[in-house]
Amino acid sequence: MTPRGQAPVRAAGCVLWRRSRDGGLEICLVHRPRYDDWSYPKGKLKRGETPLEAALREVLEETGHHCVPGAALPTARYTVNGRPKVVSYWAAEATDGAFVPGDEVDRLAWLSPAAAHNRLTRPGDRIQLTAFLNTVPTT
Numbered sequence: 001m002t003p004r005g006q007a008p009v010r011a012a013g014c015v016l017w018r019r020s021r022d023g024g025l026e027i028c029l030v031h032r033p034r035y036d037d038w039s040y041p042k043g044k045l046k047r048g049e050t051p052l053e054a055a056l057r058e059v060l061e062e063t064g065h066h067c068v069p070g071a072a073l074p075t076a077r078y079t080v081n082g083r084p085k086v087v088s089y090w091a092a093e094a095t096d097g098a099f100v101p102g103d104e105v106d107r108l109a110w111l112s113p114a115a116a117h118n119r120l121t122r123p124g125d126r127i128q129l130t131a132f133l134n135t136v137p138t139t
Helices: 051-063 113-119 123-135
Strands: 009-019 025-032 037-039 042-044 065-080 083-097 107-111
Touching: 009 051, 009 065, 009 123, 025 051, 025 113, 025 123, 042 051, 051 065, 051 083, 065 123, 083 123, 107 113, 113 123
Parallel strands: 009 083
Antiparallel strands: 009 025, 009 042, 025 037, 025 107, 065 083
16 A cells, blocks of 8 residues: 555556667657557556566567567556555566557557657656667667
8 A cells, every 4th residue: 555545556567679670779659549649568467467578468469469578677556546556577578460450549659669658648657768778689
């Protein structure tokens, strides 16, 4: 419980990535029309679900891609509508899949790390990108 007595909202997500044809990195960001923001695929945990299970489920639901989880990334902690929120993150390499726009996520972009850094709506989300870039495989 938090000092205010409210249990934090628990969520999880991934910095989803893939290699471009030329071997460079591409980072997946999703656009959520409800908030008109660009962020990583993420969402709230369901009852009985671990954070990693939730992160992988959210990636599939929001991007249509399966992925292989990698290193844990820094946890985000912030307040939404006066309630604390804790979001666990992992690096995850995209394997197969295809994006289909929906009500929750209407656009998806595969961007270079620099472009992803600039497109992220919430400046705090850049912490996970920086941590990811320090752990990403070089080959």
